[in-house]
Amino acid sequence: xxxxxxxxxxxxxxxxxxxxxxxxxxxxxxxxxxxxxxxxxxxxxxxxxxxxxxxxxxxxxxxxxxxxxxxxxxxxxxxxxxxxxxxxxxxxxxxxxxxxxxxxxxxxxxxxxxxxxxxxxxxxxxxxxxxxxxxxxxxxxxxxxxxxxxxx
Amino acid sequence: xxxxxxxxxxxxxxxxxxxxxxxxxxxxxxxxxxxxxxxxxxxxxxxxxxxxxxxxxxxxxxxxxxxxxxxxxxxxxxxxxxxxxxxxxxxxxxxxxxxxxxxxxxxxxxxxxxxxxxxxxxxxxxxxxxxxxxxxxxxx
Numbered sequence: 001x002x003x004x005x006x007x008x009x010x011x012x013x014x015x016x017x018x019x020x021x022x023x024x025x026x027x028x029x030x031x032x033x034x035x036x037x038x039x040x041x042x043x044x045x046x047x048x049x050x051x052x053x054x055x056x057x058x059x060x061x062x063x064x065x066x067x068x069x070x071x072x073x074x075x076x077x078x079x080x081x082x083x084x085x086x087x088x089x090x091x092x093x094x095x096x097x098x099x100x101x102x103x104x105x106x107x108x109x110x111x112x113x114x115x116x117x118x119x120x121x122x123x124x125x126x127x128x129x130x131x132x133x134x135x136x137x138x139x140x141x142x143x144x145x146x147x148x149x150x151x152x
Numbered sequence: 153x154x155x156x157x158x159x160x161x162x163x164x165x166x167x168x169x170x171x172x173x174x175x176x177x178x179x180x181x182x183x184x185x186x187x188x189x190x191x192x193x194x195x196x197x198x199x200x201x202x203x204x205x206x207x208x209x210x211x212x213x214x215x216x217x218x219x220x221x222x223x224x225x226x227x228x229x230x231x232x233x234x235x236x237x238x239x240x241x242x243x244x245x246x247x248x249x250x251x252x253x254x255x256x257x258x259x260x261x262x263x264x265x266x267x268x269x270x271x272x273x274x275x276x277x278x279x280x281x282x283x284x285x286x287x288x289x290x291x292x
Binding site for chain 2: 013069072073075076077078104106107121124125
């Protein structure tokens with residue numbers, strides 16, 4: 001069966017703006033930026049992490065124009081549910097750095113039973129969270145048997 | 153036309169995020185309209201067009217949702233919970249709560265404490281549905 005999750009996809013409304021945000025502000029790196037003709041294949045990853053996020057614009061050929069319009073509207077309403085959840089070694093430090101870069105936060109760092117985390121939005125409306133996990137806490141969503149990933 | 157809609161949606165989302173974040177504070181329409189960067193007159197109508205309910209109603213549901221959580225996760229009195237989530241009148245709080253949840257705050261509390269910790273933080277993330285007339289989710 002599967003042994004990893006390699007690529008997941010997020011709708012963005014403009015790939016250049018997405019690059020400015022995800023690479024320029026959030027500090028991800030470009031994994032692949034390739035013109036396939038019918039689409040621009042643009043993926044980013046956390047430096048040192050194999051998992052990629054495809055920054056995809058809703059549109060042809062996958063979606064007809066009317067559906068694409070609807071998808072774009074849902075993104076701007078924060079209704080597409082394509083959340084990303086990152087981890088960090090210092091939530092407050094990262095929060096302050098990103099705030100200084102003008103990132104729009106929905107929630108400041110808050111202590112939770114599993115660590116400290118906060119929420120932000122990308123320029124299009126996607127919801128993003130990042131967390132500083134407690135050393136002993138299992139990653140959110142994992143079963144308890146799985147051991148916690150060491151924070152880097 | 154659609155880019156204009158997208159931009160307005162995004163601004164309304166910003167105002168809604170502000171309500172989710174600062175529900176405990178005395179938010180008013182002028183403040184929220186400023187967050188959304190639109191005129192006050194425009195704000196209520198546009199917000200309603202975007203999320204299918206008025207900003208006032210959204211804020212009320214967010215406050216009630218937080219109150220539902222506090223009633224079952226803490227020992228605070230109903231009056232304290234009412235004030236904690238941003239209501240200033242116990243009467244308005246009780247009426248809104250009953251209207252949205254379908255029962256009085258004290259009755260709701262008698263469902264008992266929320267047991268699992270994961271449930272608590274799952275709730276902390278949960279936003280009440282804001283599309284249409286969906287009522288606040290009851291945590292069983």
